[in-house]
Structure formats: structure tokens, C-alpha cells
Amino acid sequence: MGEGTWGPSDEALLAGLASGDEEATAAFVRRFHRRVYGLAFLILGDADAASDVVQETFLRVWRHAEAFDPRRGAVGPWVLSIARNLAVDQLRLRRWSPVEPATLWLAAGPSGEPGPEERAIADAEAEQLHRALGELPLEQRRAVVLAAFYGRTAREISELESVPLGTVKTRIRSALLKLRAALEVDR
Amino acid sequence: MRPEPTCETARELAAEVALGIASGEERAAVLAHVARCAPCSQHLVELSRAADALLTLAPELPPPPDLERRVLARLRRPRRLRRAALAAAALLAALALGAGAMWAATGAQRWEAGRYREVLALAEGTWYGVWPLRAPAPGGERDGYVFLYRGQPSWLFVVAGEGDGEPYDVVAVTADGRRVTLGTMAPDRRSWGATTSLDLRTLEQLLLVDEEGRVALAASRAASAPAATRPGGD
Numbered sequence: 123m124g125e126g127t128w129g130p131s132d133e134a135l136l137a138g139l140a141s142g143d144e145e146a147t148a149a150f151v152r153r154f155h156r157r158v159y160g161l162a163f164l165i166l167g168d169a170d171a172a173s174d175v176v177q178e179t180f181l182r183v184w185r186h187a188e189a190f191d192p193r194r195g196a197v198g199p200w201v202l203s204i205a206r207n208l209a210v211d212q213l214r215l216r217r218w219s220p221v222e223p224a225t226l227w228l229a230a231g232p233s234g235e236p237g238p239e240e241r242a243i244a245d246a247e248a249e250q251l252h253r254a255l256g257e258l259p260l261e262q263r264r265a266v267v268l269a270a271f272y273g274r275t276a277r278e279i280s281e282l283e284s285v286p287l288g289t290v291k292t293r294i295r296s297a298l299l300k301l302r303a304a305l306e307v308d309r
Numbered sequence: 310m311r312p313e314p315t316c317e318t319a320r321e322l323a324a325e326v327a328l329g330i331a332s333g334e335e336r337a338a339v340l341a342h343v344a345r346c347a348p349c350s351q352h353l354v355e356l357s358r359a360a361d362a363l364l365t366l367a368p369e370l371p372p373p374p375d376l377e378r379r380v381l382a383r384l385r386r387p388r389r390l391r392r393a394a395l396a397a398a399a400l401l402a403a404l405a406l407g408a409g410a411m412w413a414a415t416g417a418q419r420w421e422a423g424r425y426r427e428v429l430a431l432a433e434g435t436w437y438g439v440w441p442l443r444a445p446a447p448g449g450e451r452d453g454y455v456f457l458y459r460g461q462p463s464w465l466f467v468v469a470g471e472g473d474g475e476p477y478d479v480v481a482v483t484a485d486g487r488r489v490t491l492g493t494m495a496p497d498r499r500s501w502g503a504t505t506s507l508d509l510r511t512l513e514q515l516l517l518v519d520e521e522g523r524v525a526l527a528a529s530r531a532a533s534a535p536a537a538t539r540p541g542g543d
Contacts, residue, residue, distance in 0.1 A: 144385075151380050159372035161364055173376050180380045194354070199361035207329065248365050255366065269328040270363045274539055286348060295324040302359040 132197035140187035151180055154274045157198070165209040165271055175212060179205040210273030247305065253305030258297050265290055266297035314338050319349045327356035339409035440515065440528035442469055451480065453499070455528040459509045465491065469526060477517035477525055484511045 124200060130138075130146075135153065138146020158179050162172035182204050199308070255263060264283070268274040280290040314322070319342040325331040326339045343350035357448035441454035467479060477494045479501055494501040494517065517526040 139384075147384055148381060151377055151384070154384040155372055155377055156369040156399055157365070157367070157414070159376065160370035163370050165369045170375060173379075174374060176372060177380050177383055181383060184384055191521065195358055195361055199358070199365055202364035202367070203329075210329075212370050247362065251359075251362055252366055255363070266328070266363070269325070269330045270360055271367070273330060275332075277331045291325070294328065295321070298324040298327065298356050298359055301357050301363065305359055306355075307363060 133192055136183075136187050136190060136197050139184055145172075147184075149182075154198070154201050155180075161202055161205050161271075162209045165206065166212060171212055175205055175208045178208050182208075206271065206273070238279060250304050251301060254301050260302060261285075262293045262297040262300075265293040266301070269294055288291065314340070314342050316346060316349055319343065319346070320352060323353045323356050323485070324360075327353060327360040329360070342355050355506070356394065395528070440527045440530065442467070442515075442526045445524045445527050452526055455515045457512070462504040463507065463509050464502065465505055465507075465509075465515070466500070467515070467517070468500045469494070475519050475525070477519055480516040480518050481505075481507055481512055482514040482516065485511050 130149070132150075132153070135146050135150040139150045155176060158176050159172055162175035162179075163169065166172050166175065179201065183201055186204075190197070196201075212246075235292055255266075258266070261283070266284070268279050276290045276294060277287055279294075280287045283290070319339050322331055322339050326336050336344065339353065343353050364421055367467050440455040440457065441451045442455055443451050453467065456464075456466040456468075458464040460465070465479075465481075469477075476496045479491045481489045481491055483489065489507065491505060491507075492501060492503050512530065514527060514529040516524050516528075519525050
């Protein structure tokens with residue numbers, strides 16, 4: 123089968139990866155590595171560190187592939203959440219403050235390159251979410267991005283932004299509730 | 310220990326749990342609550358889904374040119390290891406079935422030197438030991454062996470001689486005196502094996518304990534011949 127026409131679902135590729143199928147493994151890595159690298163680079167701002175996170179992410183995906191439960195969510199977000207956790211661990215080791223990339227990214231807006239065809243559905247959802255994120259008040263957007271991408275705790279954000287802890291907690295909660303509502307619209 | 314949170318508290322904390330930024334204590338409290346509260350559980354699932362979906366907004370980037378190759382190379386190695394471990398498991402299981410007969414026919418020494426080493430080499434094991442199992446009385450008779458194999462994963466394999474028809478608990482005693490029950494050896498099978506997350510270097514003794522809590526057979530590091538080796542190291 124040619125590469126262009128071979129379009130099994132993410133779940134099928136993951137199952138192939140788990141069972142040790144070389145072709146499925148290569149296809150899985152090819153499908154996700156740009157997204158994983160993009161996320162790791164966004165968080166870490168460093169090509170070498172992002173590459174390490176990509177390698178470790180796929181290793182963990184492989185290790186836990188059999189435990190993946192499709193009822194709890196799609197493969198893509200699961201893979202990305204693994205990458206995010208690894209990248210945040212790296213950040214904490216470096217004690218490096220990643221506020222600039224977050225701000226830059228927020229200012230530019232999440233654009234990315236057009237995804238391949240099999241991402242059409244995911245893209246529609248991403249667009250919905252992107253719009254909802256853009257409609258959040260700036261302080262809520264900052265809070266939820268710092269938490270979701272950079273693993274900043276409410277207390278850290280409150281120190282960073284010099285606002286009371288309770289206010290930050292409310293911002294995070296309000297932001298995530300709105301994003302959740304946006305995802306529900308098209309279901 | 311804090312009391313389990315109310316629905317209101319759980320919902321206040323749910324966003325932070327979903328985003329992975331709650332403290333361990335908060336997280337534990339919320340998870341304990343949602344385990345018993347379906348609506349809050351559903352709420353947490355939905356928030357987690359939103360938090361994870363947010364990550365998909367990160368822009369894709371072309372990774373360094375050889376990253377894909379490096380990732381695939383790293384995935385190939387552990388896969389080989391796992392396949393080898395499965396092969397080892399199958400071989401050990403097959404050996405267990407015929408262990409008694411093999412003992413009589415060839416003696417444990419020859420078996421150990423031959424096929425056991427093969428198994429270890431196959432699975433890239435790093436250490437093993439063969440500990441004799443004895444009745445706990447002084448000078449007790451040898452009545453089986455414990456095979457220890459350290460690798461990914463580690464294995465323990467017990468073959469006992471004629472038992473007295475009782476089930477035994479297989480209990481590990483670690484260097485710090487901790488006792489961990491690893492499993493139960495059924496009365497009709499005189500062998501038992503399992504993978505273990507225990508670091509075998511910390512294992513001091515392995516006990517077969519009967520239903521009354523008496524030690525029927527024991528194997529220990531101290532009483533074993535130094536059998537540690539690296540496969541292929543000789």
C-alpha cells in the first residue's frame with residue numbers, strides 16, 4: 123500500500139505499534155512526530171530538548187499502548203499529554219521561566235501548518251477550541267495556557283502575575299469551563 | 310488525612326486536576342470523590358478532555374531531519390527485548406512442565422549450564438541466581454530450586470519437589486526485612502513463576518508459607534552458591 127493511500131485510524135496504528143508491527147510503528151511516528159515536536163518546542167523553546175522529549179514520548183506511548191482506553195479520549199490528545207508532561211518535567215529541572223514563548227504564541231495565535239486529510243475532524247474541533255480560546259478574556263487565556271502547556275500551578279501563576287491565588291483559581295476554572303462548552307457545541 | 314471533599318469542593322478543584330497542576334493531595338481527594346460520584350466524575354472527564362484538546366492547538370513543526378529515524382531505532386530495541394522476554398517466558402513455562410523429569414534425568418547443574426544460559430542470553434538478562442529450596446530445619450533436605458532472573462522484566466521461578474498437597478504462599482523477604490507475598494503456588498502444581506517489579510538484588514529470601522503461616526520451604530541468598538553471571542560473559 124502506498125503511503126498516501128494508507129489511512130488507518132489512529133487507534134489502529136496504535137494497536138499496530140503495541141503489537142510490534144514495524145510498518146504501523148513507522149506510520150504512527152510519522153503521523154504524530156510533527157505535532158509532538160511542535161508542542162515540545164513550544165514548551166521548551168529548544169530543539170535538542172524538544173527532540174529528547176519526542177523520543178521519550180514515543181517510547182512511553184509504546185510502553186503504555188496496550189493500556190490506552192479509547193473511551194477516555196482520542197489518541198492524539200493522549201500522545202500530546204504525555205509529551206506535555208515530559209516537557210514540563212524538563213522545564214522544572216531547568217528552573218527556567220518560559221513566559222515569553224507563551225506570550226508570543228498567544229499574541230500570534232495558534233496557526234500551525236495545515237494538517238493532513240485524516241485530521242479533518244480533529245481540525246474542526248481544534249478550530250472550535252481555537253476560537254473559544256481567542257474569545258476568552260486575556261487574563262483567563264494566559265492562566266489556562268500557562269497551566270495547560272507549561273504546567274504552572276495556580277500559586278505560581280498568582281506570583282507571576284501578582285494577583286491573589288483565589289483570583290487565579292477562578293480564572294483557570296472559568297477558562298476551562300468555557301473551553302469545555304465550546305467542545306460540546308459540535309457534538 | 311483530610312475528609313473526602315464535597316461535590317462543591319471537588320468541582321472547584323476539578324479544573325486544576327484536569328490540567329495536571331493540582332497538588333498531589335488535592336488530586337487524591339478529587340479522585341477519591343469522583344470514584345463514588347458519577348456526575349462529578351463525568352465533569353472531570355469533560356474538563357480533562359478540554360485540557361488535553363488544548364494541547365492539539367500547538368502548531369506543528371518539522372522536527373530535525375533524523376529525528377524520525379532515531380525514534381524508530383529506539384522503539385526497535387525494547388521491542389526486541391520484549392519479544393525475547395516472551396520467548397523466555399514460554400521456554401520457562403515449558404521447562405516447568407517437565408521440570409521434575411528433567412531433574413531426574415539430567416541434574417540441575419547441566420540444565421542450568423545449558424538451556425538456562427540460552428534463555429538468559431536470549432532475553433538479555435543481566436544477572437541470575439539459582440537458590441536451593443530447603444526445609445527450614447537445620448540441615449534440611451534440598452527440595453527444589455528458585456531461579457532468579459534479573460532483566461526487563463525480572464523473573465522469579467520456583468520449582469519444588471513433592472509437596473504435601475497444600476497451597477503455599479510465595480513470600481519474598483527483602484534486605485530491609487520487608488515481606489511481600491508474590492503469589493500462591495497451587496497444591497497440584499509444584500512450580501510457580503511470575504514477573505516481578507522487585508529489585509532482585511534486594512531479595513534475601515524466598516519462602517513458601519503454608520496456610521497456617523509456617524515456612525515449609527525456604528531459599529536464601531546466603532545459602533546459595535555464587536551463580537551470578539552475565540550471559541555470554543564466559
